[in-house]
Amino acid sequence: MSRRCFVTGNWKMNKTVAEATALVRELRGLVSMVRDRVEVAVAPPFTALYPVAKALEDSNIALAAQTCHAEPSGAFTGEVSAPMLKEVGCSWVILGHSERRQFFGETDATVNRKIAATVKAGLLPIICVGETLQEREANKTLEVVTTQVKGALAGFAANPAFVIAYEPVWAIGTGKTATSRQAQEVHAHIRQVVGGLWGQDTAAQVRIQYGGSVKGDNAAELLGQPDIDGALVGGASLKAADFAAIIKARA
Numbered sequence: 001m002s003r004r005c006f007v008t009g010n011w012k013m014n015k016t017v018a019e020a021t022a023l024v025r026e027l028r029g030l031v032s033m034v035r036d037r038v039e040v041a042v043a044p045p046f047t048a049l050y051p052v053a054k055a056l057e058d059s060n061i062a063l064a065a066q067t068c069h070a071e072p073s074g075a076f077t078g079e080v081s082a083p084m085l086k087e088v089g090c091s092w093v094i095l096g097h098s099e100r101r102q103f104f105g106e107t108d109a110t111v112n113r114k115i116a117a118t119v120k121a122g123l124l125p126i127i128c129v130g131e132t133l134q135e136r137e138a139n140k141t142l143e144v145v146t147t148q149v150k151g152a153l154a155g156f157a158a159n160p161a162f163v164i165a166y167e168p169v170w171a172i173g174t175g176k177t178a179t180s181r182q183a184q185e186v187h188a189h190i191r192q193v194v195g196g197l198w199g200q201d202t203a204a205q206v207r208i209q210y211g212g213s214v215k216g217d218n219a220a221e222l223l224g225q226p227d228i229d230g231a232l233v234g235g236a237s238l239k240a241a242d243f244a245a246i247i248k249a250r251a
């Protein structure tokens with residue numbers, strides 16, 4: 001079963017509209033040749049989504065949001081809904097990122113509701129899971145990601161288009177990357193958990209990205225693992241050349 005490599009750039013709270021559009025204009029040129037081999041998406045902050053969508057027209061780069069609210073509209077000051085994201089040109093929504101869980105109180109239950117909202121709006125989720133350093137040191141990694149995956153996917157029929165991102169919290173923005181062996185072990189386990197819920201055929205199609213200090217110089221090794229189907233990239237997605245190097249590591 002071949003899964004097309006999928007690399008997403010999570011810009012977090014970075015880039016003004018001017019900076020964001022300049023970055024994607026440069027990126028377009030750098031990655032145009034990987035058209036069929038690697039799927040690419042960028043996730044700018046909300047304010048830059050629409051201008052970036054315009055700057056990406058007729059390109060092979062898709063647009064992702066970094067979160068959404070679970071309701072389509074209503075009295076939720078400061079929030080943005082999935083239908084709004086669809087309207088400005090998003091195809092994907094990153095959900096359950098560890099920073100959302102850590103700083104904004106997201107739980108597996110809220111992630112589950114946000115996935116439902118995402119799918120209802122015609123978008124696809126990139127669902128983030130991963131253990132903290134403390135959990136890894138207590139040998140709880142597989143248990144933690146099992147709970148997160150089951151909690152996120154509870155109630156959904158098998159959907160091979162969902163993407164899961166394994167992001168060990170201790171590797172995010174720290175310059176510490178999981179070794180390819182550590183990452184592969186967890187990816188294979190996540191695929192098994194998905195297989196338990198959705199059957200082996202679907203599990204073989206679901207793409208699982210790795211995230212946590214992915215850079216041009218470690219991408220090839222990580223992306224070469226049998227169950228690592230792409231990357232969710234933070235810091236190194238903020239410069240076109242750095243991000244393109246990761247994309248080309250697989251292309």
Ligand code: PGA
Pocket residue numbers: 010167171172173174175211212213214232233234235236
């Ligand atoms: P990083 O972030 O690449 O800067 O470690 C990854 C992420 O948070 O998705």
